[in-house]
Amino acid sequence: MTFLSSLAILSLLWTGVCLSILNRKYGLPPSIILEPKPYYCSLPACDIGDTVTIYFKVEEKIKIRCNASGRPDVTYKWTKDNLDFDTESPRVSVENGKGSLKITNASKADNGIYQCFATNTKGTALSKKANVVMTINDVFKSVIRPERRDVNEGMPLSLKCKQPHVVPKPNVYWTFVEDYSTAQPPIITNDKRVAIDYEGTLHFANVKKSDVKGEGKFVCNMHNGVYRTSSEGEDKIVNVISSESVNGVSLLWRSDASVLGLKNGKAKFMCIFAGKATPDIVWKRKGGIKLNNRMKVSEHGQELIIEDLEFADKGEYECSATNDVRPTPVVATFTLQVEARPYFVKEPKDVIIGVEENAEFFCMVEGIPAPDVNWFINGQPINEAPPNPRRTIQKDRLVFKNVTDGDSQVIQCKASNKHGSLMADVYLNVLALKALVTDGPGKVKVAEGNSVTLKCEHNGKPDPALKWMKNNVQPLNTDRYEFTHNTVLIKDVLKKDNGKYTCISSNRFGSDNKTGELIVRKKTKVTLRPVERSLAYGEGAIFNCLATSDPSEQQFLEKLWYKNGERINNNDDDGNIQILENGDTLSIVKTSSKDSANYSCVADNKVDSDTGISQLKVKAPPEPPEGLTIKTCGNLKVTLFWRPGFDNYMPISNYVIYSKTNYDNDYKKINETLGTVSEYEQKLSAFANYTFQIKARNQLGESVFSNITPICSTKAAIPEQHPTNVRIVENMTGKLVIEWDPVEPIDQNGPDFKYVIITQDKAGNKKSYEVTDWKTTRKEIDVNNIYKEYKVQVKAVNSKGEAAIPPLVYTGHSGMGVPTVVPGNFEVDPDAPYTHETIGLRWDAVDMSEETMQGKFDGYKIRYWHMDKPDKVKEIQVEVPGTNKKGRRKRRQATAESKIRRTVRLPPNADLQLDVVARNTYLDSNGSNKINITTPEGVPGPVQSLESMYRSGHFVKIKWEKPKEENGEIIGYDIEYEEIIGLGVDKESIPVQSEPEWVAERKQYEFGVPGLELNTNYRIKVWAKTKTGRGDIEFVDVKTAAENMPTVPLILDALPAKTSINVTWQINKGDVAGYHYFVEYRKYGEHKFQSGPPEKRNTWSVIHNLTSGSSYEVKVVAESGKFKARSEIRLVTTAKTDEVASAVYNAEWFIIMMVVLALLILILFIVCLVKRSRGDKYHVQEKEKLRGLENDEKKTAQYNGFNDNGETQPLAGSPDDYDKGPLESDKDSLEEYADPDPSRFNEDGSFIGQYGAEKMTASDVAAPSAMHTFV
Template sequence: MSTIFIVLCLPANLTLYGHARTACFACYLSFDEDRNSHKSLTDHPVSINNKGENVEEVWYFIGESVNGVSLLWRSDANVLGLKNGEAKFMCIFAGKATPDIVWKRKGGKMNSRMEVSEHGQELIIKDLEFADKGEYECSATNDVTSTPVVATFTLQVEARPYFVKEPLDVTIGVEENTEFFCMVEGIPASDVNWFINGQPINEAPPNPRRTIQKDRLVFKNVTDGDSQVIQCKASNKHGSLMADVYLNVLALKALVTEGPGKVKVAEGNSVTLKCEHNGKPDPALKWMKNNVQPLNTDRYEFTHNTVLIKDVLKKDNGKYTCISSNRFGSDNKTGELIVRKKTKVTLRPVERSLAYGEGAIFNCLATSDPSEQQFLEKLWYKNGERINNNDDDGNIQILENGDTLSIVKTSSKDSANYSCVADNKVDSDTGISQLKVKAPPDPPRDLTIKTCGNLKVTLFWRPGFDNYLPISNYVIYSKTNYDNAYKKMNELLGDVNEYEQRLSAFANYTFKIKARNQLGESVFSNITPICSTKAAIPEQHPTNVRIIENKTRKLVIEWDPVEPIDQNGPGFMYVIITQDKAGNKSSYQVTDWKTTRKEIDVGNIYKEYKVQVKAVNSKGEAAIPPLIYRGHSGMGVPTVVPGNFEVDPDAPYTHETIGLRWDTVDMSAEAMQGKFDGYKIRYWHMDQPDKEEKEEEATVESKIRRTVRLPPNSDLQLDVVARNTYFDSNGSNKINITTPEGVPGPVQSLESMYRSGHFVKIKWEKPKEENGEIIGYDIEYEEIIGLGVDKKSIPVQSEPEWVAERNRYELGVPGLELNTNYRIKVWAKTRTGRGEIEFVDVKTAPENMPTVPYILDALPAKTSINVSWQINKGDVAGYHYFVEYRKYGEHKFESGPLEKRNTWSVINNLTSGSSYEVKVVAESGNFKARSEIKLVTTAKTDEVASAVYNAEWFIIMMVVLALLILILFIVCLVKRSRGDKYHVQEKEKLRGLENDEKKTAQYNGFNDKMATWDFDELGVSFFKLKKLVIVDKVLVVPDDYDKGPLESDKDSLEEYADPDPSRFNEDGSFIGQYGAEKMTASDVAAPSAMHTFV
């Protein structure tokens, strides 16, 4: 082992382990016989004279002198290696910037067996070959030394002896010849010696039948006494090797161990008959057919144990005997050859070309020799591999005993050669077809990084299979250590397989590629190894720098972030430089790259500043000078207020617009505390002054006039303010106005409920913006012709029905044509006029089968049954409906009256206490749809009273009466607590209710006068329950309150021109016929307190 002792002394500006310049440190480099290095650096100062023992060399290095690259140490220049062994070379370089070391082979290329150590100081060649000999060099450079410092090595490769052809054991018969080979190579050349039975050949007993010929030992005409052990030994200076073999001499009679047997073959094929035999010396073999005819024509080919019969004919049927013989005797065996007709594929699969996703079918039929037909089977192969039924999860199916191969849904992987093999165990025939599936291409193969350096990368790949459509493009994707996913980098034409891309500094890149043809993209290729780039200064400074002036007495600066991939190095930060008008500069640092806003306290309002934002990292700042941006510190509240705000008497004053005017203000930056940005009109409802103000911008003029749009039918208060970009001044004097009633907005939730051939039922809700008192609705419809509509609009004369429990209106539109498109238009109206239009397009049904009715309920009385049914949204309604009924057990159904409007029907004149089967029939032209049968039993006499008490209408009426009594009690308490009286007559007069408009309420003699209550104190504006009606806060009991529910016609609907039903409740309920009408109080939406001019 050799050792080098290195002493390193530090320069004045460098410390190591905390020691100053005078300190020196020792480094031992020792090398064993295999040139493996061992290093040790002390961490304490040592004396320069302390060199230690067993040290062969001492090198001193003074820190101040090390700047460029220098060669500290190298291993031997001449290296000898052995074949299949290792060779090592080492160079140690020094430099103030760590040197980059490169190993090269002169006149040749480095290969995969040549490895460079982690730090580049050592080259190791494994599994040496003779071709590795030659010259190798290491070179080093750094930022100071641009000319490489080079060390050269010469490698010689030699070898221990090795066999090129070694001797083998031999068994022969007497009087035969043989030879043993001992071919050996090595560098230097090897000496070869023979041994017989362990003795050198020149010392063994002489044998005239044995001779040495170069690298062979030859025996001729041997006897049974020549059996012996033979050895071959080769050696050179690097080692030796030896082989032991045996010569075995025998004398055996010829013996046939296996005859031809029974063999089947098809016409036209070739067949080989085998006859295994042995003996020593080797016996001769001959063949006979049917024991009389020797085989000796050109149709036969013989080996030592076989005969090949070519192009077999039917006449080749027969017995075949093989006869083996030598000098010691003979032996034979007989077999049989059976010739069959050839198997043929008569219907072969045809070539197919199709798009992926389509199905493919191949057919195959075949014939065979009748004697072998039972064994015939058809096998399918894909590119030579056997296909099994239901392969590919059932996508590939073999049908009809192998006659058909079906691929249910093809993909690119199904492109292949498909073979149908008809096989009967004697012979076979094959039909081959090719399937070409046009599909997106296969992914590119073997994607590699060809070069990586100098902020550039070159990618190389091999095209994948195009799946029978040309590759049009390659799409390059990249990912860095800053990304969570791959991103598209570029798109190339399909005729290239190499791509160069510029990279960002200080990043680790990987890449993958997709190929594309006209049917789509491939899956991704393999992912490349990492390509790393070194740190550099940022490419550019932050962009989109803004100075925001919305913070009073602050300078607010914003910019777009510099993403990590663009920072180009560690230690990234933003540096903000500001300069006021006096030239005073300030600098600020922001070290978090995600922070893109800086607020600086400046203590002034709307003063001009210059601003620069720089990108800086550990390598420096971006080379391009940063742009200078100009702006101001934050604005404040304007100090001026508009004056003389009033209604403009010269402008029109309608429900839509009003004219306003006011005096202008001082627009200077000092007065406005910023940049003047116009005026703003604010308004709010008088009854909600605390709500958020709505506003509208006005123009900038010396004497301001402005026409604005205000919410109609409202009591409003207004003022005007001056504003800069971010702040409003104090408000001007306030003015109060009352806007006239306007027109309403569009109705809400307009849609079709259901339809028939001549009838459509629609529904809607009140407008969100009533803008006054809704006095009604206009409904029109028009036929849609092509892409337009008929100019003729037909008004609907029927009034809509208010469905209180659903807070909406419903209306049937009759008189329509079959299977026709219509547009139905709805307007809400106030006294001012129509509001905004809303419409719904609907198509009437053709004359076909209506929707089967659904029986909602069947309520029995003593001698009648009230049957109701339901028509749902989207149903095709019938032309009319009727009920079929029969007594349980009878055969014939009877029909009830036709119903064209109602969704209920009463069947009268029934027997009390009897069971009836009922069903509802919807009829439209020749079509009838019948519901399921429902079994109902009429009430007995003593059950009627019980039925009344249990009826829904009766229970609801009792609840309502209880609520009315409770309300009356509360009113009395309130009136008593106030200590005054309630004057009904005065209230009625105030509300305009004259005596002749009142109705007297009579109910079983309970009271013969009008019953009225005031609900002002309870906040009730509109309320309707059963037959009791509260209108304008006055409860009115109608004259017909005492009528029974079956006599009420409240829910009967007027006839329309079209006989279809038009005023159904949404659920088709007929409850109103048996109970008083139910309606709940509708909430009156309070108008918004504040609005925005539009």
């Protein structure tokens, strides 16, 4: 809003205030300010033109509103049907001070048209007319015997509703009453097949059996909105006779062929068609004119409604209907004429003037037919009003010239045609007032070169003249000045324009003046303007701005920032936009496409301002396409049209098209187009509702989705194709099992979709089956035979028929049975090698015919299980030349095998039982004879959970768990390390004399690898080994620490004795360990700490020679070269002499240890007794030697069922339970290592090799372990 327009608005407001004061002082003609209001009627037709409609109930009260303003106070009178109405009647009253009319105990006699007249000495004003109408609430006539109708299923039906006389018109609806005990029977709603016409008749395009339930009846109902009551009409009983007939289209009912509508009103047309299938209805306008967005077709197609009528809507409209029986459309045509009630083109306004001035009142009215226009003075026709020689009618104007103070009056202009009437009620108020200046120029500041407006609010009647003086001597009369009735505009202000300005207002009754001052300042200038920027989104942007101003106004100077003309506040956009340094800088921390704009810096001192403008272009993903719509929809294809959105300064390369149907949960990408196109055509499936969205893409990314298109619907059609991937599954004995891929809803193309399965046996017998659930893709048919040939077809069918392409014929068999033959003479092959990895087996071949196999022969299956786990059976598949993996016969060989021989891999070190079966594709025969085998010991698999625990500069502590596959007795572990150089490893692998420690509570081995270099990458490798050899490798990559501060130790416990304290600490995984650890201690209250002996291997230390019953402060120190890390201080009190014994004998751990020791002795005694009673063990190996088995213990190639990890962390897995104890060391220290390293430490305070144990003997048998086998 400009400064001048602001002044103009303020001037008008001030003028209005002044006139209001003058009107109260000098009088004002009456003006209606409260018009009659409709009652019991909310329709637009109840308040049109100069008449409102008021409904009333008998014996209720009627109130017609009326109130008017004016000075002196107005008086009121009422007319009824253009005659004076007696307001003195006992039932009638007029509201004091307002004029509203009240009638009590209303009756039919009160029907009529009422109007209010408001009068004072200045004239008479007229209200709108009130058409007062009594309501009528008749009910349906009672019917003793309901109407009965018989109708064939599929035929049309119309049920009429004989409505009583009701005012105003009620709402008619139908219900179906199955049981009168139901409180609210369901209302019948319009759909494509059922509709209610404008007369209340219920129509069925075709009747269905489901329309009638039991002995129910159709009932017409009427709802009266005034009384808020509903009443039921006569019952209609319909008997639907079963029939499968189909019918073409016929017109069942239509609204009037000729319709007269009024401008800005509504026009309605309705067509109801009969037919089975239910007809599809299409509306169009003749002459090829498209229906516009004011023309709406109802949801189910029977009605066309045109809102807000225009003259251009005049013309012919037609509805047409077709169905599958009659594709030729049945058409009904309507003619629409559009006329208009009278409406103002230019209506009269109130006029306030001074004596001897002129006034004119416009009454420009149009309508169809052309309305008659009549003038009234104070409610009287102008030709009946007192004559006035200064008053003339000029076409559509009423003119007054040289008025006097006695010409004040109220003027009515009334226009009418056959559609209604329109009235305007305005006044002429004539005043005689001396000129008066109510607000002068005041004190105004302006900058050089700008323009300034000085105002002078003044009034008087007649309108006074206004002139301006400078410094009381110089009149303003050059071209530099522009004048209005109350202002002067000075253009291009100069310094010399400083001075005093006086405005003088005068008319015939006198004059008045006021003086103000104009102060001219130097112009404000932006000296450093923001620079245009272009950058990629996500980058920051900074704009700078500096300015100068007149020294007298410098203190008021401030810099304001605007984005596209809108003020920017500091920390807008959640702090992303910031105004810094007192407005000198605008910072955008992280730009996005929404930041592309014109940025302006405005330097303002309240006198003038200057602006610096810059443009920021942020290159970003584009904005979404605009105005996406459907250009054409039909014939199973759609054409989309859109306008490109803003590209955000990077050209649009592609548009990505997405679609969604009523079968989809979300939008799916269907295609892409080039960024230069704005149309796209897509093929569609039948019987679906489609909507579309589009994204735009440039080099920086994709836009968000565009708007969603309107729905594009396609009609039903036959399925496009039959189900694919049909297969006959032969896995169920006695059944023919058929499977296929589902036909998704989008491909079903119509309602009532189903699968039809046709089967034919070898004898030519055909059978048909239906599956109505499209998700069901399997059919199991009882055939009571085994492996018989069938031909199968699977069809896709809907209400329109089956797919046009004939379905493929598939050949297969009914389900297979259990083979009737069993392999014989299963035994160990004496001619094959027998090692810890492989063994040779042989057996008699079986008859492979389909009759004996009851299906297709598919080879053999060797089954084995551990003797102590007979329920855990493992299998080895054996293929036979002449069949493929699916059991189909290959080219026959010249001779058939009589003996089948195979070498297989079995788990090492295990007592096993085996048999062999013959198999067809799905089933196995009974098992052969069983044989027992004891396999030799093998090599173990990789260790589990290998990882580093902690490290220092010269050693790494690692841990691991036993191999999952021990494959014999683990006799030890090999550990080597090698330096990692670049992406490879050093060729030299250094072995370590390994004596790992078994940590029972964690079920893992731990070992410190010594002799390492500072800050170096190593690969540490671990192997488990049995007597057969070393197993599979596992390794972990780790880097030693640089020489720096070790990790602060964590004290776990400090156990006091009489004269000593045992301190235990913890080194966690990933910690940097110290070169050694020691305990510092002091008696509580003393200043100096003493140091205990250094520990390089243990994580505990005992401090001796302490005083009993004293408190000591202890802490653990980790030392590595010049670095020391100290733990927190722990306060501990040594025990007194009598407390030590008591603490031991009553300690919970001591009691538990004694109980466990007693239990172990008891178990050992029981085991010894059992051993003595059983004697020697019988070995199956003796029997196997008779059949050519040898219990060789040869070293073989490694077998590993796990993959090497190769990462710095070990393979995942959980440790197994162990039957054997851990291998233990008989050495007490690691002093043989050259590097006196903290690798000697473990976590739990013990040390490696503290206790010795005897070695296991070679004859000890390890626990069995499973292994995978292959032919």
